[in-house]
Amino acid sequence: MxxxxxxxxxxxxxxxxxxxxxxxxxxxxxxxxxxxxxxxxxxxxxxxxxxxxxxxxxxxxxxxxxxxxxxxxxxxxxxxxxxxxxxxxxxxxxxxxxxxxxxxxxxxxxxxxxxxxxxxxxxxxxxxxxxxxxxxxxxxxxxxxxxxxxxxxxxxxxxxxxxxxxxxxxxxxxxxxxxxxxxxxVLLGPRVRQSAGTGASTPPTPFRLVIRDPRFRAACLANFAQGWTSLGVRGALVPVLVVEVMHDPASWTGIAFACAAVAQTLALAPAGTFVDTIGRKPAIIGASVVAAGAILAVAFAPNVWVLTLLMCVYGVASAFLGTAPAASVGDAAGGGGGRPVAVFSMASDFGAILGPLVAGWLAQVVSFTAAFALAAAFLLVAGGYAFRMPREARLVSAPRSGE
CATH class of the missing domain: 1.20.1250.20 (MFS general substrate transporter like domains)
Known part of the structure; x- marks a missing residue:
């Protein structure tokens, strides 16, 4: 059968x-x-x-x-x-x-x-x-x-x-x-931590071991890069790029951001499936490269139409960079533990605080391209570090030919 x-x-x-x-x-x-x-x-x-x-x-x-x-x-x-x-x-x-x-x-x-x-x-x-x-x-x-x-x-x-x-x-x-x-x-159940594969309850991994895990470090680097890029470049500089460089109405910024949000939302389900079946490591590596290329290309976009397309590409990559690192934190922390999640969250907040300041300074003193290039570099560093993550077994087996 x-x-x-x-x-x-x-x-x-x-x-x-x-x-x-x-x-x-x-x-x-x-x-x-x-x-x-x-x-x-x-x-x-x-x-x-x-x-x-x-x-x-x-x-x-x-x-x-x-x-x-x-x-x-x-x-x-x-x-x-x-x-x-x-x-x-x-x-x-x-x-x-x-x-x-x-x-x-x-x-x-x-x-x-x-x-x-x-x-x-x-x-x-x-x-x-x-x-x-x-x-x-x-x-x-x-x-x-x-x-x-x-x-x-x-x-x-x-x-x-x-x-x-x-x-x-x-x-x-x-x-x-x-x-x-x-x-x-009313609806949330009592705290039950799940083991990696069986669903049985399990205690969280001690934090001193979590911070040594390449999966956790790669996740934090990716989260920092995303916080820096999303607010430091996309949020702070793209509106200025549209108005002052492309000389288009400010309303186009909202349109571009809305299109990117729709693209990211539509990509979340496929991204989650990819992360669970293919793995966290290839998702972080691939999405970091795509996001870096897209955000760097924005600096050279000739018009708002190309910029919007690139923002959508970045949005799709962000769907993978939102799911894979968080899942990696859960894997490294044994499915729970407040301190690992807090540090993971702080990585994004730290990037979001520094990003707008540094990106704005670079755009003013050097160039828009330099600000976008630095964000792309952080994404590539995060993707490069992800190569240190251990090889993952597919969590849901793929069908074999003839079955």
Missing amino acids: SRSPHPARPALSRDVVVLGVIAFFVMVGFGVVVPVLPVYVRTFGVGYLEVGAVLSAFALMRFVFSPFCGRLIDWAGERAVLSAGIGIVAISSALVGLAHTYPEVLLLRGAGGIGSAMFSVAAMTLLLGSTTSASRGRAVGFYQGGFLIGGMAGPALGGVLAAISLTAPFFFYAGTLAVAGTVGV
Whole structure:
């Protein structure tokens, strides 16, 4: 009797689906606030430097507090830290809408960064701990898909709410976070860490061993390179490139970013399947090379149409660079452990903090090409280090001819 040519893949667990739903609600609210926040801060009579400080405070506090999140998770568990983090962001966002002075807004956004760190580290730790190696890539892809879809819907809603009031988006954000927190408390199951192949519960690998694992180091390097490239080059310089170099309307930047987000979202499912069946190592190596080539080519794009195409290529590569490194962290950490996930998250935040500053300086002092080339170099370094990862056995067997 011939066997099915398509072996069944393990289904995603309920916790993975719930985390994807939570990610959607969190990102819808975040997307609503982001376009409105700079305009709202300006109503307090401050300059652009103060506006930038409010935006940086969120990312800076995420970075500073992330190391403590691992300890909190080990003490209280992922679900409690996740819910508390969402609650902090919800309350601080609502209070931003009620703020009377600029310092209040600055402090509240910093508090929101602390809550965001708690949520993101706890959610990823729970995600990796509740999946096996055979489904970890698809689980990460599903979770990130919730973020991407929410991120695409949020700005459109933000524009509608801003027409009502500049404070309305902050209350809406608090409401979506309340929904996300309720879903987490009610539907997320107890903490159970899965072993690599059998699904049996297993303790996390000690952190001193995790940091020596080439899989974890390669994942952190890839996450740093992505944080640097996405915000340092793509987020900070592509809008300027469109307006000041190509002399196109600023609206084209939004179109290019939207197309790239759609391409990345569509690529998440195939990327997750590739990561689970072919392996993390080839995904990181291949995607790093493609992303480096695409982001470097953007500097030489002759028009906005080519730029948009290159951004879509980068978006597809980002789908692989979002799933494979996270899955590698789960493999190295034994399916869980708050500290490895916290360090992994910090790598991206560190790149996101330094990237815009260095890329902006290079673009001003040297050239746009130099800024894009440095980002491409980081991606290539990450891909090169991934060659040190151990060879992986295919987690889902491929069909043999004649079967």
